[in-house]
Amino acid sequence: MAINLERQYLSRRAREELKAVEEAACVEAASAHKKLERLYIEECIACDHGRTDECIECDLRAQCDAIQAQQAETDA
Known part of the structure; x- marks a missing residue:
């Protein structure tokens, strides 16, 4: 499976920020x-x-799902 470089970068940066938190x-x-x-x-x-x-398989999936749910509520 090819890894999308943009997605790889964004998820890596999100993990780094989570660690910084x-x-x-x-x-x-x-x-x-x-x-x-x-x-x-x-x-x-x-x-x-x-x-x-x-x-x-992304370890940020829970955060992603929560943000998408919030975005859906805002758009509704």
């Missing part, structure tokens, strides 16, 4: 990293390839 020295820093994590996941969701087999 856990290691943040203060609430403000954690909040900023959490917002960046969400941004990267939103960009991954918007990827031209849509949902793929890669998504099924």
